[in-house]
Amino acid sequence: MSTEKNLYTISVYTENNIGLLNRISAIFQRRHINIESLNISPSEIEGVAKFTIVVKMTEVNVKKIIGQIEKQVEVIKAYFHNEEETIYQVSGLFKIKSELLFEEPQIQNIIKDSHARIVTVNTAFFVLEKSGRKEEIVQLYNQLSVFGIMQYTRSGHISVTKEEMKISALLEAYNN
Amino acid sequence: METQTITKKEIVTKVTERISGSEAIVRCLIAEDVKIIYGYPGGAIMPVYDELYKYQDKIHHVLARHEQGATHAAQGFARISGKVGVAIATSGPGATNLITGIADAQIDSTPMVCITGQVASHLLGSDAFQETDIVGISTPVTKWNCQVTRAADIPIALAKAFYIAKSGRPGPVLVDITKDAQFEEFDFSYEKCTKIRSYVPIPKTVAGTLEAAAKLINAAKKPLIVWGQGIVLSQAEEQFKALVEKAGIPAAWTILGASALPTSHPLNVGMLGMHGNYAPNVLTNQCDVLIAIGMRFDDRVTGKLEEYATQAKVIHFEIDPAEVDKNVKTDVAVLGDAKATLAAILPLINENSHPEWHQQFKDLYEIEYEKVIKGDLHPTKEGLTMGEVIKEINIQSKGDAAIVTDVGQHQMIACRYAEFNKTKSNITSGGLGTMGFGLPAAIGAKMAAPEREVVSISGDGGYQMTIQELGTIFQQKAAVKIVVLNNDFLGMVRQWQQLFFEKRYASTEMVNPNFVAIAEGYYIKAKKVTKREELAGAVKEMMESKEAYFLEVCVEKEGNVFPMVPSGASVSQIRLE
Numbered sequence: 001m002s003t004e005k006n007l008y009t010i011s012v013y014t015e016n017n018i019g020l021l022n023r024i025s026a027i028f029q030r031r032h033i034n035i036e037s038l039n040i041s042p043s044e045i046e047g048v049a050k051f052t053i054v055v056k057m058t059e060v061n062v063k064k065i066i067g068q069i070e071k072q073v074e075v076i077k078a079y080f081h082n083e084e085e086t087i088y089q090v091s092g093l094f095k096i097k098s099e100l101l102f103e104e105p106q107i108q109n110i111i112k113d114s115h116a117r118i119v120t121v122n123t124a125f126f127v128l129e130k131s132g133r134k135e136e137i138v139q140l141y142n143q144l145s146v147f148g149i150m151q152y153t154r155s156g157h158i159s160v161t162k163e164e165m166k167i168s169a170l171l172e173a174y175n176n
Numbered sequence: 177m178e179t180q181t182i183t184k185k186e187i188v189t190k191v192t193e194r195i196s197g198s199e200a201i202v203r204c205l206i207a208e209d210v211k212i213i214y215g216y217p218g219g220a221i222m223p224v225y226d227e228l229y230k231y232q233d234k235i236h237h238v239l240a241r242h243e244q245g246a247t248h249a250a251q252g253f254a255r256i257s258g259k260v261g262v263a264i265a266t267s268g269p270g271a272t273n274l275i276t277g278i279a280d281a282q283i284d285s286t287p288m289v290c291i292t293g294q295v296a297s298h299l300l301g302s303d304a305f306q307e308t309d310i311v312g313i314s315t316p317v318t319k320w321n322c323q324v325t326r327a328a329d330i331p332i333a334l335a336k337a338f339y340i341a342k343s344g345r346p347g348p349v350l351v352d353i354t355k356d357a358q359f360e361e362f363d364f365s366y367e368k369c370t371k372i373r374s375y376v377p378i379p380k381t382v383a384g385t386l387e388a389a390a391k392l393i394n395a396a397k398k399p400l401i402v403w404g405q406g407i408v409l410s411q412a413e414e415q416f417k418a419l420v421e422k423a424g425i426p427a428a429w430t431i432l433g434a435s436a437l438p439t440s441h442p443l444n445v446g447m448l449g450m451h452g453n454y455a456p457n458v459l460t461n462q463c464d465v466l467i468a469i470g471m472r473f474d475d476r477v478t479g480k481l482e483e484y485a486t487q488a489k490v491i492h493f494e495i496d497p498a499e500v501d502k503n504v505k506t507d508v509a510v511l512g513d514a515k516a517t518l519a520a521i522l523p524l525i526n527e528n529s530h531p532e533w534h535q536q537f538k539d540l541y542e543i544e545y546e547k548v549i550k551g552d553l554h555p556t557k558e559g560l561t562m563g564e565v566i567k568e569i570n571i572q573s574k575g576d577a578a579i580v581t582d583v584g585q586h587q588m589i590a591c592r593y594a595e596f597n598k599t600k601s602n603i604t605s606g607g608l609g610t611m612g613f614g615l616p617a618a619i620g621a622k623m624a625a626p627e628r629e630v631v632s633i634s635g636d637g638g639y640q641m642t643i644q645e646l647g648t649i650f651q652q653k654a655a656v657k658i659v660v661l662n663n664d665f666l667g668m669v670r671q672w673q674q675l676f677f678e679k680r681y682a683s684t685e686m687v688n689p690n691f692v693a694i695a696e697g698y699y700i701k702a703k704k705v706t707k708r709e710e711l712a713g714a715v716k717e718m719m720e721s722k723e724a725y726f727l728e729v730c731v732e733k734e735g736n737v738f739p740m741v742p743s744g745a746s747v748s749q750i751r752l753e
Contacts, residue, residue, distance in 0.1 A: 015373075018323070019312075022312060023316075026315055026316040064501070064502055068498045070497070070498070071496065071498045073340055073374065074320075074372075074375075076373075076374040171373060174371075174373040174376070
């Protein structure tokens with residue numbers, strides 16, 4: 001049995017229900033597993049929500065967790081994938097003093113090279129947005145932090161899988 | 177045309193009545209064929225109690241003396257009847273007092289619906305009087321829960337609650353209903369829930385798995401069946417017996433599975449696990465095919481997992497896919513309801529008898545008999561043993577009683593030695609190990625099955641955790657037979673202190689009250705036995721009593737339960753002394 005821990009993306013399709021987040025997060029808490037990132041959004045199916053949870057754990061345990069998640073009444077289906085099997089993005093927001101844009105010309109190059117987008121500018125600050133893989137956001141953070149960042153935040157993973165997820169077919173089967 | 181038909185049908189079926197949310201709750205219970213509920217009133221649930229007063233000819237509400245007692249009584253009710261147990265409580269402390277029973281029902285797969293009152297919806301989150309986030313608190317220990325803030329949602333929530341509690345692998349659910357929703361009037365109609373699209377109560381049996389399992393079983397030279405409560409929950413006792421007999425396979429049980437096959441059945445080789453029988457534990461590590469049915473490989477059953485049946489091919493008949501490969505890696509998983517899968521596999525199984533393999537069980541039983549059982553059941557030393565009390569109960573009940581136990585030494589002894597002729601006869605707190613479970617659970621069991629003899633067996637520790645339910649027994653005139661095996665110790669913890677903590681008996685000695693006087697204070701007939709020669713007569717008198725009866729038996733103070741698989745050891749390292 002492999003005891004090597006890897007990053008896994010767990011995708012959970014659910015009924016949209018108050019309390020379900022609590023129910024799902026409790027499954028991780030019981031096993032003392034830290035959730036690296038979490039995103040909840042509508043899915044491709046109307047009325048069905050999708051949890052995207054990134055965790056670092058062994059494959060054996062992630063399988064057990066999937067079973068315990070799927071067992072919840074309002075969970076339609078849960079999947080897990082490793083990094084290679086998903087296409088994911090995270091987004092980072094950086095709030096920076098506007099004066100730095102002129103005092104530190106290097107910043108302009110960093111923005112250009114990183115393909116970050118300027119969301120807003122005013123006399124006091126400007127806001128940069130960068131989407132990409134986590135490492136790219138971290139790299140940008142490292143480059144900008146030298147000059148000082150007023151605020152920084154990074155979103156959880158949002159991801160789609162290379163493999164097809166047959167939720168619609170599944171729902172149809174449940175309905176019949 | 178079709179639209180017209182549908183419209184017509186809706187008009188016909190949707191007969192509604194304008195009633196309050198609280199009346200709707202009671203009407204939903206009646207629609208679910210609930211006749212007895214257990215609970216305790218309080219502010220936020222008072223509208224429901226007012227309706228219970230009006231409907232008392234239809235639903236009998238049993239006033240417990242503590243909400244925990246109400247849940248255990250509902251559990252006892254469910255375990256002996258196979259029906260959903262219902263417990264009801266007010267918000268705040270009433271609701272939190274339910275939690276132990278709910279957690280117990282969750283881990284032991286007991287169908288139970290709990291209804292709690294909640295503060296009015298406009299007060300939610302404001303730290304109102306007796307407000308607690310019971311939905312949040314109960315989430316990890318319920319199969320499902322929800323909060324209702326509008327009367328119109330009550331029928332749907334309760335219909336789902338009963339369906340979820342009972343279907344698939346059963347479990348407890350909790351519905352929290354705000355006080356304003358209880359007062360609100362709405363157009364009531366009730367429809368039972370039969371399907372929830374995201375919920376698959378019984379998984380499909382994967383094609384080929386029955387055949388693969390049958391092939392392994394037919395080729396096995398030393399097969400062993402280990403069964404659990406799944407047999408009882410799916411009412412598969414007959415199918416199970418047929419399989420065991422046709423294949424001639426020795427079968428051993430977890431404590432929740434006990435009584436699914438009569439104790440006297442020649443293929444019943446006894447109890448598994450930490451204090452189970454010697455033969456099935458030792459031979460678990462010698463069998464070539466291990467067939468697990470409706471059990472979940474609890475650590476008290478498996479001992480050290482890395483050394484559990486590693487030589488065997490493992491077949492797992494299971495309704496809950498999350499249990500497959502959770503603790504023990506299976507070679508073939510047969511998903512589905514045990515009643516259906518066992519019936520389906522029977523024609524694929526060859527008749528067999530495995531006489532040499534059986535002989536190994538008999539030989540090991542002889543060793544266990546000489547070293548342990550003889551001394552437990554036929555002691556010659558001074559001091560009564562717990563085992564001889566169970567033996568007397570067996571003699572008087574002829575194996576027909578339902579035995580309800582608490583948790584600890586007496587529980588292990590009762591499970592080991594109680595004789596069961598009928599299924600659903602061993603009611604005990606297995607997974608959670610809840611001291612205090614026994615007495616209230618026995619009340620629920622007796623009320624669900626008044627025709628059955630129900631014997632509650634507790635230790636002096638656990639008995640005092642829910643001793644207040646004697647009041648419920650008295651008020652309900654529940655003819656429960658109550659046995660306390662008193663050693664003036666928290667015996668199981670003391671045993672561990674003796675064996676593993678060099679006899680440092682930290683806080684395990686109990687200075688006990690006059691138990692007979694307490695029972696008599698509740699007007700329950702009571703007797704205390706301290707000598708061997710008094711035992712048989714006292715047990716006979718208790719069993720013949722038409723009313724509740726309390727019997728305290730003072731047993732040896734420092735008796736130990738053996739065999740024992742020490743914590744962290746392999747099942748084959750089971751100790752006989």
